[in-house]
Amino acid sequence: MKLPNMVMLGMLSALVSAATILPATEADAQSDPRMQLRTDFDTIVKGKKVAWVPITLGNPLGDSWTKAMKGNFDRFGIEFVTRDPNFDSSAQLQAVTSMINEKPDVLIVQNPNVALLANELKRAMDLGIYVLQVNMRSNQPSDAYVGVDYYDTGRLIAEDIGASCGGGKSSGKVAIVQGEPTAAGSVDQLRGAMDVFKKDPSIKIVSTQAANWDTNKAYEITATVLQQHPDLCATYGFWGVMQTGAAQAVKAAGLAGKVKVYASSEGNWNDCDLVEQGLFYKILSYRSNIQGEQISDAVVTLLQGGAKPGTKNLIYLSNNYWVASKKDRNYCFEKNATTP
Amino acid sequence: MNSVPETTDTLPRAARRRTALISLSERLGRITQEQVILLFAFAIVVVFAIALPGFAIWGNFIALLRSISILGIFALGMAVVIIGRGIDLSQIAIALVSAGTATALMIAGVDLRVALVAGLICAIGLGLTNGMLVAFLNFPPLFATLATALVMVGVARSTLLTSMFLSVPAELSSFLMLGQNLRGIPIPLIVFAVSAALLHVFLSWTIFGRFIYAHGDNGQAARLSGMPVRLLTLIEYSLSAAISYVAGILMVASTAMLNLRVASSTMIFDVILIAVLGGVSLAGGRGGVHSVLAGAILIGVLLNGMTIMDLDYQLQNIIKGAVLLIAIAIDTVLHPHDIETARQGA
Numbered sequence: 001m002k003l004p005n006m007v008m009l010g011m012l013s014a015l016v017s018a019a020t021i022l023p024a025t026e027a028d029a030q031s032d033p034r035m036q037l038r039t040d041f042d043t044i045v046k047g048k049k050v051a052w053v054p055i056t057l058g059n060p061l062g063d064s065w066t067k068a069m070k071g072n073f074d075r076f077g078i079e080f081v082t083r084d085p086n087f088d089s090s091a092q093l094q095a096v097t098s099m100i101n102e103k104p105d106v107l108i109v110q111n112p113n114v115a116l117l118a119n120e121l122k123r124a125m126d127l128g129i130y131v132l133q134v135n136m137r138s139n140q141p142s143d144a145y146v147g148v149d150y151y152d153t154g155r156l157i158a159e160d161i162g163a164s165c166g167g168g169k170s171s172g173k174v175a176i177v178q179g180e181p182t183a184a185g186s187v188d189q190l191r192g193a194m195d196v197f198k199k200d201p202s203i204k205i206v207s208t209q210a211a212n213w214d215t216n217k218a219y220e221i222t223a224t225v226l227q228q229h230p231d232l233c234a235t236y237g238f239w240g241v242m243q244t245g246a247a248q249a250v251k252a253a254g255l256a257g258k259v260k261v262y263a264s265s266e267g268n269w270n271d272c273d274l275v276e277q278g279l280f281y282k283i284l285s286y287r288s289n290i291q292g293e294q295i296s297d298a299v300v301t302l303l304q305g306g307a308k309p310g311t312k313n314l315i316y317l318s319n320n321y322w323v324a325s326k327k328d329r330n331y332c333f334e335k336n337a338t339t340p
Numbered sequence: 341m342n343s344v345p346e347t348t349d350t351l352p353r354a355a356r357r358r359t360a361l362i363s364l365s366e367r368l369g370r371i372t373q374e375q376v377i378l379l380f381a382f383a384i385v386v387v388f389a390i391a392l393p394g395f396a397i398w399g400n401f402i403a404l405l406r407s408i409s410i411l412g413i414f415a416l417g418m419a420v421v422i423i424g425r426g427i428d429l430s431q432i433a434i435a436l437v438s439a440g441t442a443t444a445l446m447i448a449g450v451d452l453r454v455a456l457v458a459g460l461i462c463a464i465g466l467g468l469t470n471g472m473l474v475a476f477l478n479f480p481p482l483f484a485t486l487a488t489a490l491v492m493v494g495v496a497r498s499t500l501l502t503s504m505f506l507s508v509p510a511e512l513s514s515f516l517m518l519g520q521n522l523r524g525i526p527i528p529l530i531v532f533a534v535s536a537a538l539l540h541v542f543l544s545w546t547i548f549g550r551f552i553y554a555h556g557d558n559g560q561a562a563r564l565s566g567m568p569v570r571l572l573t574l575i576e577y578s579l580s581a582a583i584s585y586v587a588g589i590l591m592v593a594s595t596a597m598l599n600l601r602v603a604s605s606t607m608i609f610d611v612i613l614i615a616v617l618g619g620v621s622l623a624g625g626r627g628g629v630h631s632v633l634a635g636a637i638l639i640g641v642l643l644n645g646m647t648i649m650d651l652d653y654q655l656q657n658i659i660k661g662a663v664l665l666i667a668i669a670i671d672t673v674l675h676p677h678d679i680e681t682a683r684q685g686a
Contacts, residue, residue: 058504227403270507
């Protein structure tokens with residue numbers, strides 16, 4: 001064969017193969033269900049708008065949720081807007097109202113108490129916005145709840161306290177440090193714990209003071225309680241950050257290691273540090289950064305489900321991990337899970 | 341002629357009652373509000389000591405004083421400003437921002453002493469800002485310090501202290517020592533006692549201290565007598581800020597955590613409660629360190645007793661509110677309302 005012929009042949013075969021391959025690719029995209037799945041997903045979720053109003057940012061809990069959500073929503077091409085009410089409930093109500101007026105597709109809120117946002121959440125669903133609640137439930141049910149079952153948390157921690165303090169093993173004296181006494185997270189933990197303690201006559205609850213999520217107040221209350229009851233067996237605080245104060249009061253009283261300091265925790269690194277230093281005896285961690293993933297999953301579920309807002313009440317429960325020593329470190333998240 | 345007996349007859353009942361109150365206060369002689377409050381606290385102590393097992397023991401006495409020492413230090417600073425007929429609502433904000441600055445520097449590896457001095461400079465700077473707003477721009481202290489508190493925390497949150505909680509690592513043990521005990525006595529209590537003594541010396545025995553009373557009693561007269569009233573205002577607010585910083589440092593060291601949320605709590609009202617309860621009158625120029633101590637002891641006894649009794653949160657608030665009302669009532673009897681002295685912040 002001569003060279004020009006070979007070139008001709010090559011060009012011809014290239015043409016033929018191009019003619020056969022090109023239509024085949026187009027046909028594949030239409031018939032390959034695996035490719036179609038992602039295309040459909042993108043069609044539904046891309047360009048959707050998700051609004052998020054937590055109680056506050058600038059703490060491990062709010063920041064770890066936000067970071068996980070933002071990572072997922074950026075990846076899916078979802079527009080993600082956040083407002084930080086900075087622990088101010090009237091600012092939070094205003095933020096939720098203005099967010100609803102911006103007509104997002106999904107509204108995510110963390111309720112400061114059971115009543116504050118109830119009417120606005122109902123209004124949002126009436127306007128066709130999916131409403132997702134995080135960690136603290138409102139009296140108004142909505143499309144989805146992602147979070148802790150605080151009754152369970154209270155029950156689990158109380159059972160563990162019963163096992164280590166009850167049955168005559170110790171004085172059986174237990175102090176409870178509540179959060180804000182009207183917050184769902186505090187009310188439910190108290191109920192869960194008391195239901196267990198009531199059944200155990202060897203446990204004596206010597207104090208159930210509210211420290212309003214404040215580290216300093218937890219310190220002062222615990223210092224006074226320890227003075228009255230140096231033989232205290234355990235103190236149980238409804239939030240790790242707050243209970244840090246109780247742990248320091250136990251240390252200042254020279255009772256570190258003798259009084260068992262329990263806390264429920266989102267699993268931030270500092271709470272794990274305190275366990276490793278022996279200042280916390282045990283914490284029950286729910287790993288809020290994993291909750292952030294659960295929230296993202298719930299959002300895409302709602303968007304793809306196509307149900308009318310306000311017709312479903314999905315629930316995604318969080319985990320409960322005991323952290324008692326250095327080997328449980330993986331049940332806490334590190335600082336980098338909160339920094340954007 | 342006819343009208344004279346008529347007016348005496350129709351003398352408003354309120355005015356008659358007031359006359360009665362004044363004569364009552366005269367009959368009580370020269371009893372001061374501090375003495376009434378201390379007496380009241382003592383009565384409660386006696387009741388608690390009889391009714392509450394575990395109240396009247398040395399350890400609980402120390403715990404009681406320990407629990408009130410940080411609030412008490414704040415109240416010392418507040419007293420200085422109120423005596424000068426001002427008010428400083430930004431105290432807690434200043435404490436958190438300046439102690440937060442020191443803590444952040446320490447965590448970043450700066451030497452303990454350098455970090456503590458940097459925090460103090462920050463606090464005095466913030467106090468001077470308040471003082472200048474009040475002294476030179478004539479802002480009413482209530483609004484000036486309310487606004488600066490918001491600005492301070494806002495600026496700190498968006499720059500140095502991006503997280504609302506800053507935990508102090510255990511390696512900074514020499515700093516955390518400040519929240520512990522020294523030979524069984526809590527260091528915050530020692531600091532409270534020393535600050536109270538120093539402030540008492542300053543207010544009672546130095547010229548500037550006496551000037552602050554004059555400034556608060558009658559600012560116009562003080563100015564006409566040649567006192568540097570603007571300088572006095574600057575001193576009052578920066579002294580309050582510096583004292584708040586000390587309280588802030590103790591707060592962080594005790595709990596091994598800086599909690600910026602406290603800035604938006606009602607703590608500032610507890611501070612004012614302690615100062616006013618003891619007799620630092622909001623009218624200015626009245627009260628002193630002994631008033632703060634009396635107020636602190638009463639509130640300390642109450643909080644301690646209520647915690648021992650494990651009273652619930654709402655009931656505690658009711659009792660605290662009732663005590664404040666009683667204190668105001670006592671104040672009204674001892675210092676009858678008077679337009680001349682009621683102008684706060686003038």
